[in-house]
Amino acid sequence: ELVFTISRVTSKFPAILSLTSFGMQSPTALEEGDANGIARSGEALSYPDNANNPVGTGPYKFGGYDEATRTATLDRYADYWGEAAKTEQIVIRAIPEESTRRQELQAGGIDGYDLPNPVDWKGLQDAGMQVEVRPPFNVFYMGLNPTNNEALKDLRVRQAIYHALNRDQLVQSQLPEGASVASQFVPDTVEGFNDAIEAYAYDPEKAKSLLADAGHEDLTLVFAWPSEVTRPYMPDPSGMYDAMKADLEAVGITVETVTDPWGSYLDKAYTEYDAYFLGWTGDFNSVDNFLASFFGNLDNNRFATNLQDFGQQLSDDLVAADGIADEAERTEAYKEINRKVMEEWLPGLPISHSPPAIVVSGDVEGLIASPLTAERFDTVTVSGGN
Numbered sequence: 193e194l195v196f197t198i199s200r201v202t203s204k205f206p207a208i209l210s211l212t213s214f215g216m217q218s219p220t221a222l223e224e225g226d227a228n229g230i231a232r233s234g235e236a237l238s239y240p241d242n243a244n245n246p247v248g249t250g251p252y253k254f255g256g257y258d259e260a261t262r263t264a265t266l267d268r269y270a271d272y273w274g275e276a277a278k279t280e281q282i283v284i285r286a287i288p289e290e291s292t293r294r295q296e297l298q299a300g301g302i303d304g305y306d307l308p309n310p311v312d313w314k315g316l317q318d319a320g321m322q323v324e325v326r327p328p329f330n331v332f333y334m335g336l337n338p339t340n341n342e343a344l345k346d347l348r349v350r351q352a353i354y355h356a357l358n359r360d361q362l363v364q365s366q367l368p369e370g371a372s373v374a375s376q377f378v379p380d381t382v383e384g385f386n387d388a389i390e391a392y393a394y395d396p397e398k399a400k401s402l403l404a405d406a407g408h409e410d411l412t413l414v415f416a417w418p419s420e421v422t423r424p425y426m427p428d429p430s431g432m433y434d435a436m437k438a439d440l441e442a443v444g445i446t447v448e449t450v451t452d453p454w455g456s457y458l459d460k461a462y463t464e465y466d467a468y469f470l471g472w473t474g475d476f477n478s479v480d481n482f483l484a485s486f487f488g489n490l491d492n493n494r495f496a497t498n499l500q501d502f503g504q505q506l507s508d509d510l511v512a513a514d515g516i517a518d519e520a521e522r523t524e525a526y527k528e529i530n531r532k533v534m535e536e537w538l539p540g541l542p543i544s545h546s547p548p549a550i551v552v553s554g555d556v557e558g559l560i561a562s563p564l565t566a567e568r569f570d571t572v573t574v575s576g577g578n
Contacts, residue, residue, distance in 0.1 A: 207476040221247035251277040251570040262286035277570035304552030310368035324561040332425035332471040334541040352402035374542035384479035384526030416450040424548030425471035479526035
């Protein structure tokens with residue numbers, strides 16, 4: 193029997209136990225492998241022995257990792273406590289470029305890949321591939337960090353940037369069918385979504401007026417996008433960046449473009465960029481899982497809310513709402529927080545919600561798409577034998 197003793201009421205429990213970080217681990221293996229010994233090495237990360245000798249309780253065991261080919265192998269674990277995996281071996285290859293992943297699938301070199309570009313979905317389906325589209329359970333946003341740009345402390349400037357963005361066009365031109373313009377930082381499938389909040393309208397003239405009122409007609413933004421990555425909410429970072437940059441320049445904002453690989457990009461969003469792209473795929477049905485991940489840690493978040501006069505209240509409100517035991521009361525509290533975030537504070541700019549896809553060849557059977565982008569592969573078979 194396993195007993196959990198928690199120190200306070202929290203909306204996270206027991207849903208948080210569904211996270212992979214709460215999976216069963218061997219304390220001995222973690223200690224012997226120095227599991228916490230992850231360190232930065234230049235633009236990359238170096239990993240401890242535990243990364244190459246993981247111990248878990250799943251249907252596969254770790255077969256090895258080839259650094260030269262960036263390939264990991266998982267072998268079926270014969271003594272698994274549950275139903276045996278249907279496929280004897282899974283080979284996972286890291287292929288940074290989405291176009292290369294598509295070519296490998298079409299050539300038969302791989303059986304599937306994650307996050308195909310929406311513009312390729314129809315062509316892949318016409319070629320006999322299976323494009324499995326997950327429900328949208330994410331948010332794509334433009335982060336704004338006033339650490340190095342005092343102008344971003346002004347609500348009028350943040351509102352101006354928001355009104356400058358033609359998000360309807362972005363959704364139609366850059367995202368797949370089923371994507372929508374965001375009115376808040378959570379999708380409408382999450383309890384606590386506030387359907388009374390209206391999405392900011394595309395209004396270039398209002399953007400110019402707000403910048404003038406704030407005394408920042410000459411606003412300059414160090415605006416960054418990540419290279420070598422696609423995300424469920426961001427299938428084409430380069431194309432999305434170009435569209436949004438053009439919108440900003442159209443209202444007189446000077447944009448200084450920066451691009452960095454994903455690893456260093458995430459770090460620099462805390463201190464070096466004025467504006468940047470990021471997003472979030474929910475782990476479970478909770479506003480806290482979205483908003484507290486963004487703003488809960490007052491002293492260490494990518495929006496630098498500790499520099500804003502509302503930062504402490506936002507953090508305190510999130511803690512208070514998380515501690516409400518009554519579900520209906522808690523939902524109403526989160527609706528009010530969502531309202532304040534969007535109508536009074538606007539620490540960042542939620543852009544869209546998008547249904548990400550995973551694509552596999554016609555030989556693959558048994559794949560069940562997950563809205564969390566957390567598919568299991570022990571149910572999968574490949575008739576071609578790959």
